[in-house]
Amino acid sequence: MTDFAKGNIGNILKKFQSIIALLVLCIVLALMSDKFLTSENMWNIMRQISINVCISVGMTLVILTRGIDLSVGSILAFSGAVAAGLYKSGIEIPSMDLYIGFTILGAILAGFSVGGTLGAFNGWVITRFKIPSFVATLAMLTIARGATMLWTGGFPITGLGSNFAFIGTGWFLGIPMPVWITIVVVIIAMIITNRTKFGRYIYAIGGNESAARLSGINISKIKIWVYTIAGLLAAVGGIILTSRLDSAQPNAGLTYELDSIAAVVIGGTSLSGGRGSIIGTVQGALIIGVLNSGLVLLNVSPFWQQIIKGFVILFAVIMDRINHPNEE
Structure with a gap:
């Protein structure tokens, strides 16, 4: 085999490594469990990954x-709790003898506003004070979690009704509603990253921020919008989760940021920035979802599941560094 042919094969394997890994994983799990390839389990996987895909799309940006x-897990929890609380109880102002009720749409929009606002605050703090994103969003993780506890009083907000539950448990044209929502999110994100000036600026900033600034790109503005979108999509995930459980749990979204980062990295997006795709992230989320489902069907201990997922993430990062050794 010529060096040219070997190079082409190597490039093909790198390009489709996520799909190949997903197919191999599905084949192995199908051989180990006769319940894996059932339609019920496939739809269950799709419903489960819908939340992670929404969060991971924002994380990709x-x-x-x-x-x-x-902070996406905590923002998810707070946004879902706000939407559930407003829909169920509204806002009462006894001193003014005033009660403000919320429709489902109004409550959802309020939840989105919370997510987007917290995300925008992340972006503003990072760009205004030059704080590392790790530190700023770690602070927001704690702030939003505390706000969720205050809002809920530490107790779940339950009994939201069948209309609200339809968002997370309903079906439309034979497909679960969470899957429809995820499809819309993914399509919009792909258009933004592949077809808009904003998307090109995102890649430019990640590839070389100094060069992007010299070319006239408003770095702060783009970053604030990116974190705003990440917060908004975390809120979308929060609405889906709250609807699916028919309750807003104070501890909702714990460790969701880890699954999100895992999906992004496994999908081929570089932690060094400037390289990756939305469709790759979807593939990464599918791998995580299939792996979770398979481990449950095989009755693997939840503690071992965490260990296995940790090694999968580590392997994905190592492969990224091997494939791109010159990236800082």
Whole structure:
């Protein structure tokens, strides 16, 4: 075999390594469990990964700019709790003898506003005070989690009704609603990253921020928008999760940021920024979802599941460094 042919094969394997890994994983799990390839399990996997995909799409944009967002799980919880609380109880102001009720749409928009606002605050702090994204979003992780506890009083907000539950458990044209929501999010994100000036600026900032600044790109503005979108998509995940559980749990979203980062890295997005894709992230989320499902079907201990997922993430990062050794 010629060096040219070997090079082509190597490039093909690198380009489709996520898909190949997913297919191999599915084949192995199908051989080990006769329940894996059932339609019920396949739809269950799709419903489960829908939340992670929404969060991971936002995380992809952040990592493409060479940042990180550790607060998405807490923002998810707070946004979902706000939407659930407003929908169920509204806002009462006894001193003014005033009660403000919320429709489902109004409550959802309020949840989105919370997520987007917290995300924008992340971006503003990072760009205004030149704080590393790791530190700023770690602080927001604690702030948003504390705000969730205050809002809920430490107790779940339950009994949201069948109309609200339809968002997370309903079906439309034979496909679960969370999957429809995820499809819309992914399509919009792909258009933004591949077809817009904003998307090109994201890649430019991650590739070389100094060069992007010299070319006239408003770095701060783009980063603030990126973190705003990440917060907004965390809120979308929060609405889906709250609807699916028919309750807003104070501890919702714990460790979701880790699954999100895992999906992004496994999908081929570089932690060094400037390289990656939305479709790759979707493939990464599918791998995580299939792995989770398979481990559950095989009755693997939850503690071992965490260890296995940790090694999968580590392997993905190592492979990224091997394939791109010159990136800082």
